[in-house]
Amino acid sequence: MIYAACYRMLGSRPAAEDAAQETFLRLWRNAAKWKPQGAKFETWLYRVAMNYCLDQLRKRKREAPEEAAPERADPADRQDQTVFAAERRFAIDEALAQLPERQKLAITLCHYQELSNIEAAEIMEISVEALESLLARGRRALKQSLAPMREHLMGKMEDGDVAQIN
Amino acid sequence: MATSHKSTDRLEALRRCADAYGADPARWPAASREDLRDLLDADAAADILADARFLDGFLNAATAPRMSADLENRIMANYQVPKPQAGLMDFLRGLAPGMRLLPAGALAGVGALGLASGVMSASAQEPLTPEYEALAYVNDLSVATLNEDGELEWDAE
Numbered sequence: 272m273i274y275a276a277c278y279r280m281l282g283s284r285p286a287a288e289d290a291a292q293e294t295f296l297r298l299w300r301n302a303a304k305w306k307p308q309g310a311k312f313e314t315w316l317y318r319v320a321m322n323y324c325l326d327q328l329r330k331r332k333r334e335a336p337e338e339a340a341p342e343r344a345d346p347a348d349r350q351d352q353t354v355f356a357a358e359r360r361f362a363i364d365e366a367l368a369q370l371p372e373r374q375k376l377a378i379t380l381c382h383y384q385e386l387s388n389i390e391a392a393e394i395m396e397i398s399v400e401a402l403e404s405l406l407a408r409g410r411r412a413l414k415q416s417l418a419p420m421r422e423h424l425m426g427k428m429e430d431g432d433v434a435q436i437n
Numbered sequence: 438m439a440t441s442h443k444s445t446d447r448l449e450a451l452r453r454c455a456d457a458y459g460a461d462p463a464r465w466p467a468a469s470r471e472d473l474r475d476l477l478d479a480d481a482a483a484d485i486l487a488d489a490r491f492l493d494g495f496l497n498a499a500t501a502p503r504m505s506a507d508l509e510n511r512i513m514a515n516y517q518v519p520k521p522q523a524g525l526m527d528f529l530r531g532l533a534p535g536m537r538l539l540p541a542g543a544l545a546g547v548g549a550l551g552l553a554s555g556v557m558s559a560s561a562q563e564p565l566t567p568e569y570e571a572l573a574y575v576n577d578l579s580v581a582t583l584n585e586d587g588e589l590e591w592d593a594e
Binding site: 274275284291295296356359362363367378381382383385387388403406407411413414417 | 489495
């Protein structure tokens with residue numbers, strides 16, 4: 272769960288492994304001192320992990336701006352998928368990698384981790400309204416990035432290569 | 438006129454929901470899901486939902502790998518058995534030596550039901566200890582077993 276969220280944010284297995292390991296290391300060090308203070312434990316743990324991921328993304332940008340985009344998914348992972356599914360996955364990986372970090376975080380928490388808007392807002396320490404704004408902007412940006420892919424896929428549908436888009 | 442405004446407002450609310458949360462009402466806030474349910478089959482909502490569904494399809498296509506056993510082992514290698522809360526370990530041992538600690542969600546569920554209150558610490562909403570709940574998060578497939586010495590043993594299902 273934490274590992275998957277880190278992977279979504281950082282876009283590579285080694286980076287996600289480091290993030291998960293660091294998150295739990297911090298947890299082991301601080302668990303005895305942890306006080307609920309109204310926050311659910313899950314919220315606290317996600318916050319630690321996601322703040323670490325945001326730090327890493329900012330560090331990447333500072334150190335190598337031209338290489339700031341996360342790695343592409345390993346093509347070997349797609350070998351057993353249909354070409355259509357692989358194309359779609361590749362496209363969304365690329366589009367997610369280009370998203371501003373807080374928009375990506377909002378989508379990661381709500382869509383992929385399936386947290387409620389209230390939980391996601393708590394983790395990000397923002398209001399639900401601000402979260403919804405990030406989600407909407409993020410989804411809008413993704414749609415724009417994917418627009419050429421949509422046309423490409425629609426063309427394939429018309430050619431009968433794929434049965435449906437969704 | 439008022440009815441028309443209301444209809445437009447509700448359609449706009451549906452658009453906001455779809456823009457933020459996607460086309461699947463199960464992902465919407467409960468209140469919005471309830472308020473907008475009757476709009477879902479309306480012609481006017483079709484384009485809005487289709488547009489959101491297109492992106493949902495892409496988002497769902499992006500998969501994430503599972504945590505490897507090696508990573509889990511590395512994480513657990515850093516774990517030190519916490520000093521037990523006074524009386525807690527005795528209580529757990531008395532309950533059932535070798536008992537399996539429930540995943541965090543299940544623990545929260547037990548707490549919410551007000552059951553096994555003795556297993557919960559001071560607050561009914563507070564799980565055993567952060568450590569115990571955290572361990573369930575290391576890997577969704579992992580569970581801990583409390584051995585006779587009050588230490589956690591790990592296995593994967």
